[in-house]
Amino acid sequence: MTTATTAPTSRTPKDAVVIRFAGDSGDGMQITGSEFTLETALAGNDLSTFPDFPAEIRAPAGTTFGVSAFQIHFGSKEVMTAGDELDALVAMNPAALKVNLKDLRHGGILVCDVATFNARNLTKAGYSVSPIDDGSLTDYRVLKLDVTKLNAEAVKPFGLGAKDAVRCRNMWTLGLMLWMFGRERHATIEWLQRKFAKKPAIADANVAAVNAGHAFGETAELSSIGGFSVAPAKADPGTYRTVTGTEALAWGIVAGAKAAQLERVVMASYPITPSSPVLHTLAGLKQFGVVTFQAEDEIAAMCAAIGAAYGGALAVTSSSGPGIALKTEAIGLAAMTELPVVVINNQRGGPSTGLPTKTEQSDLYQAVYGRNGDTPLPVISTSTPSDCFEVGMEAVRIATKYMTPVMLLTDGYLANASEPWQIPDVATLPKFPVRFHTDPTGFQPYLRDPKTLGRVWAVPGTPGLEHRIGGIEKDYDTGHISYEPENHQRMTDTRAAKIDGIANDIPLQAVALGEDRGKLAVVGWGSTYGPIHQAVRQLQAEGASVSHIHIRYLKPFPRNLGDLLRRFDRIVVPEMNNGQLVTVLRAEFLVPAEKFSKVTGKPFKIVELVEAIRARLEK
Amino acid sequence: MTTTVAPQPLKPSDFETDQEVRWCPGCGDYAILKAVQKTLADVGARKESTVFVSGIGCSSRFPYYVSTYGFHTIHGRAPAVATGLKLARPELDVWLVTGDGDGLSIGGNHLLHVLRRNVDIKILLFNNEIYGLTKGQFSPTSRVGTKSPSTPLGSVDAPLSPTLFALGAGARFVARTIDTTQAHLVAILKRAHAHRGASFLEIFQNCVVYNDGVFDDFTDRSVAPDRQLLVEHGKPMIFGKDKNQGIRLKPNLLELEVVTLDDDGVTEADLLVHDEKNRTLAGLLGSLQPPTFPQVLGVLYCDPTPTYEDVVFGQIRAAAGTGPKDLNALMRTGRTWTVAG
Numbered sequence: 006m007t008t009a010t011t012a013p014t015s016r017t018p019k020d021a022v023v024i025r026f027a028g029d030s031g032d033g034m035q036i037t038g039s040e041f042t043l044e045t046a047l048a049g050n051d052l053s054t055f056p057d058f059p060a061e062i063r064a065p066a067g068t069t070f071g072v073s074a075f076q077i078h079f080g081s082k083e084v085m086t087a088g089d090e091l092d093a094l095v096a097m098n099p100a101a102l103k104v105n106l107k108d109l110r111h112g113g114i115l116v117c118d119v120a121t122f123n124a125r126n127l128t129k130a131g132y133s134v135s136p137i138d139d140g141s142l143t144d145y146r147v148l149k150l151d152v153t154k155l156n157a158e159a160v161k162p163f164g165l166g167a168k169d170a171v172r173c174r175n176m177w178t179l180g181l182m183l184w185m186f187g188r189e190r191h192a193t194i195e196w197l198q199r200k201f202a203k204k205p206a207i208a209d210a211n212v213a214a215v216n217a218g219h220a221f222g223e224t225a226e227l228s229s230i231g232g233f234s235v236a237p238a239k240a241d242p243g244t245y246r247t248v249t250g251t252e253a254l255a256w257g258i259v260a261g262a263k264a265a266q267l268e269r270v271v272m273a274s275y276p277i278t279p280s281s282p283v284l285h286t287l288a289g290l291k292q293f294g295v296v297t298f299q300a301e302d303e304i305a306a307m308c309a310a311i312g313a314a315y316g317g318a319l320a321v322t323s324s325s326g327p328g329i330a331l332k333t334e335a336i337g338l339a340a341m342t343e344l345p346v347v348v349i350n351n352q353r354g355g356p357s358t359g360l361p362t363k364t365e366q367s368d369l370y371q372a373v374y375g376r377n378g379d380t381p382l383p384v385i386s387t388s389t390p391s392d393c394f395e396v397g398m399e400a401v402r403i404a405t406k407y408m409t410p411v412m413l414l415t416d417g418y419l420a421n422a423s424e425p426w427q428i429p430d431v432a433t434l435p436k437f438p439v440r441f442h443t444d445p446t447g448f449q450p451y452l453r454d455p456k457t458l459g460r461v462w463a464v465p466g467t468p469g470l471e472h473r474i475g476g477i478e479k480d481y482d483t484g485h486i487s488y489e490p491e492n493h494q495r496m497t498d499t500r501a502a503k504i505d506g507i508a509n510d511i512p513l514q515a516v517a518l519g520e521d522r523g524k525l526a527v528v529g530w531g532s533t534y535g536p537i538h539q540a541v542r543q544l545q546a547e548g549a550s551v552s553h554i555h556i557r558y559l560k561p562f563p564r565n566l567g568d569l570l571r572r573f574d575r576i577v578v579p580e581m582n583n584g585q586l587v588t589v590l591r592a593e594f595l596v597p598a599e600k601f602s603k604v605t606g607k608p609f610k611i612v613e614l615v616e617a618i619r620a621r622l623e624k
Numbered sequence: 625m626t627t628t629v630a631p632q633p634l635k636p637s638d639f640e641t642d643q644e645v646r647w648c649p650g651c652g653d654y655a656i657l658k659a660v661q662k663t664l665a666d667v668g669a670r671k672e673s674t675v676f677v678s679g680i681g682c683s684s685r686f687p688y689y690v691s692t693y694g695f696h697t698i699h700g701r702a703p704a705v706a707t708g709l710k711l712a713r714p715e716l717d718v719w720l721v722t723g724d725g726d727g728l729s730i731g732g733n734h735l736l737h738v739l740r741r742n743v744d745i746k747i748l749l750f751n752n753e754i755y756g757l758t759k760g761q762f763s764p765t766s767r768v769g770t771k772s773p774s775t776p777l778g779s780v781d782a783p784l785s786p787t788l789f790a791l792g793a794g795a796r797f798v799a800r801t802i803d804t805t806q807a808h809l810v811a812i813l814k815r816a817h818a819h820r821g822a823s824f825l826e827i828f829q830n831c832v833v834y835n836d837g838v839f840d841d842f843t844d845r846s847v848a849p850d851r852q853l854l855v856e857h858g859k860p861m862i863f864g865k866d867k868n869q870g871i872r873l874k875p876n877l878l879e880l881e882v883v884t885l886d887d888d889g890v891t892e893a894d895l896l897v898h899d900e901k902n903r904t905l906a907g908l909l910g911s912l913q914p915p916t917f918p919q920v921l922g923v924l925y926c927d928p929t930p931t932y933e934d935v936v937f938g939q940i941r942a943a944a945g946t947g948p949k950d951l952n953a954l955m956r957t958g959r960t961w962t963v964a965g
Contacts, residue, residue: 043959046959046961047959047961049961049963192959240963241963242963242964242965243962243963244956244960244961244962245960245961245962245963246955246956246958246959246960246961247959256951256954256955259951259954260951263951269712271708271711271712273708273711289947290947290954291939291940291943291944292943292944292945292946292947292948292949293951293954294940296711296712296936296940298707298708298711300704300707300737301704301733301734301736301737302733304701304704304734305701305703305704305707305733305734305737306704307704308697308698308701308704308705308708308734309704309705309707309708309711310708311697311705311708312677312695312704312705312706312707312708312709312710312711312712313708313709313711313712314708314712315695315705315708315709315712316708316709316710316711316712316713316716317712317713318711318712318713320708320712334698335698335701338697338698342695428955428956428960429955430952431950431951431952432952464713465672465673465675465693465709465713465716466672466673466713466715466716467672468671468672469672470672471671471672471691471692471693471694472693472694473641473687473688473693473694473695473696474694474695474696475687475688475694475695475696475697476680476696476697476698477696485643486643486688
């Protein structure tokens with residue numbers, strides 16, 4: 006049935022392709038994109054995806070603010086971003102076209118369902134004349150298809166109601182795009198049959214729609230466009246899957262608990278976009294001893310995590326900027342009582358409610374500085390979806406070894422983006438077993454490991470270690486309440502020294518790309534990894550003296566970072582905020598770092614970075 | 625081979641710490657501390673498996689004075705900390721100490737939810753109708769007109785009834801007692817301890833510095849017998865120094881009234897008999913206010929259901945045999961592909 010996927014002799018080979026599926030938020034664009042991603046991964050391409058959906062669950066149909074999109078960049082070479090401009094755009098209605106056309110490159114392929122370009126939808130999208138007919142699309146290779154009708158014919162035999170029949174439109178379109186780029190359909194068909202196992206007519210209709218779209222591509226007159234092929238990318242031997250940042254992070258937490266030999270994970274969270282999927286994913290892992298707690302608010306979530314940590318579990322809470330703000334007092338309590346909690350911040354656009362579904366990295370100040378009192382805590386960040394796994398484990402290691410809350414900064418882009426991941430063998434992962442304190446001899450709750458300065462983890466239920474902790478300052482030697490001036494100085498110094506000392510227990514800062522000295526260092530953190538890397542690579546190919554440094558450990562910094570930065574003539578720090586890391590670097594190392602900021606809710610484009618970096622190289 | 629040694633019974637004094645108790649002289653908290661220490665000894669509590677969790681306020685200093693595990697958390701959040709602790713260690717015996725400001729103002733939301741979830745902890749709410757530690761501002765339970773540094777002309781906020789709040793939140797154990805009635809206090813603490821699930825205990829506690837005598841209208845020796853009704857399950861509601869006052873349901877109205885036995889032919893058979901499992905009755909009793917009515921003390925409501933932890937860990941046990949067994953298997957669910965070496 007699906008043997009002819011790569012048959013046409015007319016396929017044009019491509020190194021890389023960027024496609025965006027765009028439609029109404031009810032059109033199933035995220036699913037269409039996910040399935041295309043899966044088929045592309047199975048075809049052996051490297052890839053990176055970027056789902057972009059509105060904050061409204063069901064915005065009024067046909068409006069521009071209800072447009073949902075899914076972008077995938079795939080290729081036969083290393084792919085590190087979701088792509089700057091589109092090679093192909095699928096627009097399921099006029100609003101989708103209106104919002105997305107600006108990103109389609111000249112000469113790019115545009116697939117439109119002309120049936121939706123009626124007066125009503127055109128008005129809603131803000132068109133006075135249909136762009137299909139007014140000659141405004143002549144720069145593109147436009148496929149004007151009546152997808153609605155073609156799909157209706159394909160699903161007719163299954164006797165679906167009109168509403169259910171129209172819902173298969175996205176699968177018809179998927180079938181067409183799978184054909185266009187020479188992808189298989191097996192995984193999609195299997196998935197549809199599984200998803201609609203209890204509704205066989207719907208399953209069959211959707212499968213028929215995929216097949217019909219595919220057959221249309223193969224048989225219809227698409228001579229102006231034809232098909233394309235993208236060869237598999239080179240990859241290290243191993244077993245792979247696609248993974249989103251959310252999945253990788255959740256699994257990293259579970260792997261971390263296992264590495265720490267902690268039997269129980271308690272994950273306490275309050276629903277918030279874009280962080281809730283971390284809670285959802287962990288809620289599905291009860292068989293691994295994971296207890297999830299949907300708390301009554303953000304404060305309760307953090308406090309429950311603290312209670313769980315006190316009880317000897319691996320405690321985790323996740324949120325986004327506004328929620329982290331609410332947790333702040335309790336984070337201070339965790340720091341004061343020196344209990345290990347992994348605090349995940351899936352950053353989104355701020356301030357206040359800001360842009361809930363859009364990405365930003367503007368909570369760095371909040372993470373590093375945002376507490377009352379002198380309350381240092383370690384801050385680490387994730388740079389790619391698959392990196393979330395390792396960083397999740399690392400957060401657990403630091404929290405439990407140093408008895409401290411750890412702030413793990415990731416963002417809305419990484420949470421939803423996906424890429425291929427070489428699945429690790431758990432047996433080969435690092436181990437960092439926790440030892441609870443059990444010896445009553447000379448016990449007091451603030452006994453410290455002389456090397457790490459981490460205090461003992463003495464868990465209720467242990468005979469002879471009964472003690473009282475709390476948010477009030479404690480005596481260094483006895484653990485009792487103390488308001489003594491000298492003691493507060495000593496405890497403050499100790500808490501700071503403990504966190505600073507982590508710098509001796511993390512890798513030295515490496516250069517991600519390029520020499521460890523030169524004219525310009527481009528310094529980033531978080532999800533800007535891909536675009537910075539590609540931009541620097543492009544400029545290096547032009548012979549520029551430029552290097553990419555990407556910082557995972559933001560507090561404390563790696564101990565060689567200052568020296569490394571000082572070996573460059575200039576430093577530029579691209580960030581999806583108004584200049585936060587740049588300020589921290591300047592404060593910490595007195596280096597003349599310059600900011601390059603973007604806060605549009607969208608990731609950097611490579612071309613934007615190339616221009617910004619080039620401008621600094623030329624000055 | 626291990627031998628089991630029966631643990632030595634502990635005395636009330638074994639639950640004292642070496643920390644100097646720093647409540648004001650004459651504070652009602654001393655009596656409550658003493659009653660709790662006696663209760664712990666009487667019920668055979670083990671120090672290592674008992675935890676006191678508190679928020680912020682005078683009452684919340686409590687954990688420092690009990691030689692068990694203790695956690696003095698932040699303002700209002702003790703219920704959330706205690707919930708997390710129970711999710712990590714459901715076998716622990718967890719007590720929560722809070723006050724009218726900590727529990728019903730800044731922490732009202734958490735108290736609401738810990739009660740409705742029915743987390744297996746004992747909640748002692750010391751109600752003194754005032755903010756003590758911050759020097760005397762009115763609290764959510766202060767009566768209208770309370771003059772305080774923040775309300776020089778008298779407070780205007782309607783007060784909240786902790787007992788009615790707890791019933792409304794779905795608590796399955798609601799009781800009320802007074803700091804100075806040591807025997808009753810200990811008896812009610814034991815009932816709270818015996819209950820599985822969230823047990824809520826409102827303790828009228830006199831603040832000698834900022835609100836001295838606020839409960840005198842029913843605690844003062846001269847009026848106490850006539851202004852207190854100590855309810856007991858299955859017993860008729862009789863009070864008064866002559867044991868001749870009773871509570872009766874007004875015919876045809878969902879209202880209670882005070883009647884005198886032998887007046888107008890009223891007999892004991894006309895009086896309400898306390899039923900701990902009747903939530904509507906608990907609500908009516910909780911609403912009664914002196915001086916028109918007696919203050920109702922004792923276990924107003926007790927009707928256990930499965931605890932939060934029972935259900936949560938029941939789900940976890942049920943899930944144990946499902947899905948991928950180990951992390952390697954989990955990470956390989958869904959579509960994978962292999963690149964050959």
